[in-house]
Amino acid sequence: MAAGDVVSALSATVGSWVFYQPAAGVEVLVTSVYNTMTISNGVIQAKHHDDAVAKVFKIFINNTIYLAYFTTATATGFTGIQIK
Numbered sequence: 001m002a003a004g005d006v007v008s009a010l011s012a013t014v015g016s017w018v019f020y021q022p023a024a025g026v027e028v029l030v031t032s033v034y035n036t037m038t039i040s041n042g043v044i045q046a047k048h049h050d051d052a053v054a055k056v057f058k059i060f061i062n063n064t065i066y067l068a069y070f071t072t073a074t075a076t077g078f079t080g081i082q083i084k
Contacts, residue, residue, distance in 0.1 A: 001026075001082055010034075010077035011069075020078070021066035030059045030067065030080035037078060040068040 001007070007028050011018050019040070022028050038045045039061065045068055060083075061067055069076050 003082055003084055005082045006079065007082055008077065008079040010075055011071050013071050015071060017068060017070050018076070019066060019068050020061070022061060022063055022082075024063045025084070026082060027060060027062045027084035028080045029083050030057075030061060030078050032057070032080075033069075033078040035069065035072060035074060035076040037067060037069045037076075039065055041065055 007020075009018070009020055036047065038047045039059065040046075041064055061080075067078060069078075
């Protein structure tokens with residue numbers, strides 16, 4: 001993948017954690033999420049919202065600060081763009 005490419009994921013598997021951790025040197029701007037989404041550094045997790053609707057916001061992630069989300073009874077996912 002290269003800068004400018006769309007990055008997205010959707011998971012319908014219920015009851016498990018899913019992590020999106022870009023490769024070293026890669027940065028992604030997440031522009032929207034669906035359902036509960038957190039960012040993590042492997043030790044600390046910070047929740048961004050907790051409802052089953054799409055949210056539009058901007059958060060930068062990389063190899064050390066990445067997305068983590070728990071799949072619930074509904075689909076969970078995100079979309080963004082690779083910036084580096």
